[in-house]
Amino acid sequence: MKTLRLVLGDQLSRDVPSLATLDPATDLVVMAEVMDEVTYVKHHKRKIAFLFAAMRHFAAELRAAGVAVTYYQFDDPAGPKSLLDAVKLAAAASGPGRVVVTAPGEYRLLADIEGWQQALAIPVEILPDSRFLCSLDEFAAWANGRKSLRMEFFYRELRRRHDVLMDGDAPVGGKWNYDSENRQPPKSGLAVPPPASFAPDAITRDVLAVVTQRCADHFGTLDGFNFAVTRAQAMAVLDRFIAQRLPLFGDYQDAMLADEPWMYHSHIGLYLNAGLLAPLEVIRAAETAYHNGRAPLNAVEGFIRQILGWREFVRGLYWLQMPAYANANFFEATRPLPAFFWSGKTGMNCLRQTIDQTTRYAYAHHIQRLMVVGNFALLAGLSPAAVNEWFLIVYADAYDWVVLPNVSGMALYADGGYLASKPYAAGGAYINRMSNYCKNCAYQVAKKSGDKACPFNYLYWDFLIRHRDKLSNNARLGMIYRTLDRMAAERVQDITADANRFLTRLGAADEAANAGDYSG
Ligand code: DLZ
Ligand code: SF4
Numbered sequence: 001m002k003t004l005r006l007v008l009g010d011q012l013s014r015d016v017p018s019l020a021t022l023d024p025a026t027d028l029v030v031m032a033e034v035m036d037e038v039t040y041v042k043h044h045k046r047k048i049a050f051l052f053a054a055m056r057h058f059a060a061e062l063r064a065a066g067v068a069v070t071y072y073q074f075d076d077p078a079g080p081k082s083l084l085d086a087v088k089l090a091a092a093a094s095g096p097g098r099v100v101v102t103a104p105g106e107y108r109l110l111a112d113i114e115g116w117q118q119a120l121a122i123p124v125e126i127l128p129d130s131r132f133l134c135s136l137d138e139f140a141a142w143a144n145g146r147k148s149l150r151m152e153f154f155y156r157e158l159r160r161r162h163d164v165l166m167d168g169d170a171p172v173g174g175k176w177n178y179d180s181e182n183r184q185p186p187k188s189g190l191a192v193p194p195p196a197s198f199a200p201d202a203i204t205r206d207v208l209a210v211v212t213q214r215c216a217d218h219f220g221t222l223d224g225f226n227f228a229v230t231r232a233q234a235m236a237v238l239d240r241f242i243a244q245r246l247p248l249f250g251d252y253q254d255a256m257l258a259d260e261p262w263m264y265h266s267h268i269g270l271y272l273n274a275g276l277l278a279p280l281e282v283i284r285a286a287e288t289a290y291h292n293g294r295a296p297l298n299a300v301e302g303f304i305r306q307i308l309g310w311r312e313f314v315r316g317l318y319w320l321q322m323p324a325y326a327n328a329n330f331f332e333a334t335r336p337l338p339a340f341f342w343s344g345k346t347g348m349n350c351l352r353q354t355i356d357q358t359t360r361y362a363y364a365h366h367i368q369r370l371m372v373v374g375n376f377a378l379l380a381g382l383s384p385a386a387v388n389e390w391f392l393i394v395y396a397d398a399y400d401w402v403v404l405p406n407v408s409g410m411a412l413y414a415d416g417g418y419l420a421s422k423p424y425a426a427g428g429a430y431i432n433r434m435s436n437y438c439k440n441c442a443y444q445v446a447k448k449s450g451d452k453a454c455p456f457n458y459l460y461w462d463f464l465i466r467h468r469d470k471l472s473n474n475a476r477l478g479m480i481y482r483t484l485d486r487m488a489a490e491r492v493q494d495i496t497a498d499a500n501r502f503l504t505r506l507g508a509a510d511e512a513a514n515a516g517d518y519s520g
Contacts (some may be wrong), residue, residue: 003028004100006083006100008101008102009033009274010051011051011447017102018101019478024067024068029069031070033072033073034072034086035074036082036083038215041392042215044396046396049204050396052124052207053207053208054274056073057204070094073210074214077214084116084120085517093156098123104129108400112336114141136320139317147418148421152309154316155309155313158309175299178250178302179302179306183253186255186257186435196228197226200225219359221360223360231276232435238285238414246264246303248299249265249266250299251299252264253302253366256368256435279307283308309390313405315401316399317418318401321418329384331467331470335506336383336386347442349438353368358395371431376459377411379459379462379463381466391406422476423463427460427461441454453498461484462495462499464477465484467494
């Protein structure tokens with residue numbers, strides 16, 4: 001039977017189940033660049049360009065392998081507006097007996113596709129997404145009966161199941177987790193290797209032109225676009241990471257340096273999440289580097305935990321908890337995003353650095369996302385829906401399945417502790433320890449109160465004061481609340497006054513007015 005096989009923009013692998021049973025003699029692959037996916041949130045220009053360039057290259061590879069592909073390009077304003085429109089058009093032209101698609105990564109799109117059979121009047125088969133190591137059934141069985149979910153035990157099970165860094169039944173080296181050796185502050189004079197870079201070819205240049213033209217009002221820039229856009233290039237990024245960055249990945253995984261966006265991170269999240277790389281091949285590459293003596297165990301274990309542990313964990317949790325998880329708002333936070341989330345114009349250098357590089361590269365690393373942007377959003381009481389949308393828009397690797405647990409669960413504690421055992425709240429001292437941002441800031445990290453004080457300092461205590469009823473019985477925060485209880489009444493008043501002043505101005509205009517001078 002002629003089968004129409006829809007491949008979504010983040011399913012760019014020959015191994016996706018919708019292509020597994022493809023018969024090139026009869027079947028048709030459909031891919032489509034459509035306005036609805038580009039604007040359901042107005043994604044960063046670079047993210048759209050990356051996906052379209054990768055989609056076009058993938059389609060070209062399929063065609064070169066003898067597969068018939070109908071591909072709708074974004075260039076044509078009269079082209080299909082939605083994925084359903086694209087499938088309808090292709091079906092009308094080719095008369096398939098059924099449609100097959102791999103389950104999408106987002107609840108929104110799955111709910112939509114579940115209605116397609118009725119809309120198309122031919123069978124639509126949705127196959128389970130195989131681009132993860134833990135199936136949704138396996139995850140649900142593991143989570144069953146647990147009130148809160150913790151990644152560490154889930155990770156150990158996957159280590160055993162896939163025999164990753166195992167020595168028989170025991171973890172290699174005797175410990176499951178080597179984080180006590182990781183997470184050092186940055187040393188001055190680190191010679192961070194340059195990231196992989198790929199000059200756009202003719203296909204990518206066409207994409208850059210159409211995104212420039214049709215997405216002019218989207219966030220971000222396309223200047224110097226140099227992402228990998230094929231599987232071969234993504235493999236080269238992985239190889240380069242393993243050779244040049246992985247040895248120091250653990251040491252500096254939480255470190256931040258001004259004007260140094262790439263550090264010792266892998267920069268492969270966007271390729272993994274779009275299907276250009278598979279999780280197990282990435283894990284095995286890192287494991288091999290350890291066994292060959294090319295990278296230390298603390299780095300390799302820490303890196304593998306991000307992919308085998310965290311990535312699988314958040315994806316399982318997302319599907320277990322949707323759709324309710326999207327509305328989680330434990331602290332009932334409602335403040336809209338300040339304008340500087342889009343402009344980068346703030347006197348807070350940590351946020352300015354992070355947002356500037358996000359604008360330029362659609363990339364920031366984990367600690368910039370969690371402890372700078374996420375921490376600020378938590379302390380300032382920004383609306384979880386608005387913060388989730390921002391993350392989904394601005395990062396090239398972002399899809400709802402990965403954003404929602406990381407932002408609502410981890411950064412904002414909006415699920416009340418289902419994913420994290422305590423809020424990741426921190427004052428300026430943490431950012432100062434892990435970065436050199438504070439040296440060049442309109443605020444002073446050592447000051448606790450007043451106009452020039454680092455806002456993280458008083459916002460941190462103000463957050464704890466405001467949410468005492470919800471947090472004070474958390475055992476992990478006991479010491480902090482005891483410190484708060486010992487504070488002089490005037491100090492507590494100062495904190496509240498500083499926070500109120502800052503947050504009021506945040507809504508009205510750039511907070512930099514607080515600091516007097518703004519060096520943006
Ligand atoms: C993110 C995205 C964008 C911007 N554009 C498209 C598109 O035009 N066509 C497409 O098939 N997929 C696109 N995607 C990815 C989908 O939104 C993605 O499949 C879902 O977000 C599920 O993870
Ligand atoms: Fe960020 Fe505060 Fe340091 Fe400025 S002083 S960079 S606001 S942590």
